Amino acid sequence: EGLGPQEYTAIKMKVLEWSDAAKAELESKLGGRDVFLVAATLRPETMYGQTNCFVGTAIKYGVFAVNDKEAYLCTYRAARNMAFQGALTPRGEVKQLTEIDGTKIVGTRIKAPFAINPEVYVLPMDNVLPTKGTGVVTSVPSDSPDDFQTLTDLRKKPEFYKIKAEWAAIDPVPVISTPTYGDMTAPAIVKQLKIQSQKDTKQLAEAKEIAYKEGFYNGTMLVGEFKGEAVADAKQKVREQMIAANDAFAYAE
Numbered sequence: 219e220g221l222g223p224q225e226y227t228a229i230k231m232k233v234l235e236w237s238d239a240a241k242a243e244l245e246s247k248l249g250g251r252d253v254f255l256v257a258a259t260l261r262p263e264t265m266y267g268q269t270n271c272f273v274g275t276a277i278k279y280g281v282f283a284v285n286d287k288e289a290y291l292c293t294y295r296a297a298r299n300m301a302f303q304g305a306l307t308p309r310g311e312v313k314q315l316t317e318i319d320g321t322k323i324v325g326t327r328i329k330a331p332f333a334i335n336p337e338v339y340v341l342p343m344d345n346v347l348p349t350k351g352t353g354v355v356t357s358v359p360s361d362s363p364d365d366f367q368t369l370t371d372l373r374k375k376p377e378f379y380k381i382k383a384e385w386a387a388i389d390p391v392p393v394i395s396t397p398t399y400g401d402m403t404a405p406a407i408v409k410q411l412k413i414q415s416q417k418d419t420k421q422l423a424e425a426k427e428i429a430y431k432e433g434f435y436n437g438t439m440l441v442g443e444f445k446g447e448a449v450a451d452a453k454q455k456v457r458e459q460m461i462a463a464n465d466a467f468a469y470a471e
């Protein structure tokens with residue numbers, strides 16, 4: 219980790235239909251607000267390739283009022299940071315509507331902004347840190363080794379992970395091409411490093427480093443408005459478009 223603040227893009231993923239467990243627990247507490255799961259990403263240019271979203275099964279999430287119309291689902295820690303950064307109103311105030319366990323959100327159907335598959339499901343991931351970002355991770359298995367390996371694990375053993383196979387049915391989508399790994403950078407590196415499961419955290423950290431550098435310095439966009447452009451150029455432009463569309467906002471920590 220560097221010394222300065224980490225500048226994330228916070229992606230707003232609107233809840234379209236709650237899982238049964240979440241519906242029973244939450245619906246009366248939202249005051250009619252639309253709820254968005256908020257995922258912190260360092261790679262906004264990959265959002266075309268979202269296939270699902272991850273929450274931690276040991277993490278407690280809060281639902282926080284943005285205003286009278288909207289609420290965000292994330293960790294309390296992230297909501298407090300957002301409040302001080304002016305993403306919640308009034309600035310500096312955290313209004314928590316309710317809280318819920320990560321496990322109960324699994325199976326919720328959400329809108330993935332800018333994605334080629336616009337509707338995706340919330341799935342469980344072992345390695346989500348409660349101390350980083352929002353505690354919600356949007357999944358881009360084509361370009362994130364962690365996302366690819368976790369999705370692979372879930373598909374192999376849906377009963378073990380207590381998910382319906384259909385929630386994990388969307389295949390990785392090619393969004394960036396790199397000279398060394400082709401149009402599926404993360405799966406190629408996971409294979410090369412012989413990674414077997416999301417428990418291989420050491421090799422996954424190495425894979426993440428390789429994938430990030432390769433994508434950022436050598437990647438070319440395969441889809442979207444900046445198709446054909448270098449990732450290094452497209453990254454900021456996609457971020458700005460998402461913010462202008464009110465599908466994202468700046469989040470730092």
Ligand code: A2H
Pocket residue numbers: 224258259260261264345346347348349350351352353354355356357358361362363365426430
């Ligand atoms: B990235 P850094 Cl395609 N726990 O977004 C674990 N991982 C988390 C997290 C948490 N609480 N919050 C965010 N992240 C992930 C996209 C992506 C990401 C791609 C490729 C690489 C990549 C889609 N997932 O990250 O420790 C999020 O996944 C590798 C750098 O702050 C976020 O960006 O450097 C990234 O880790 C932030 O990691």
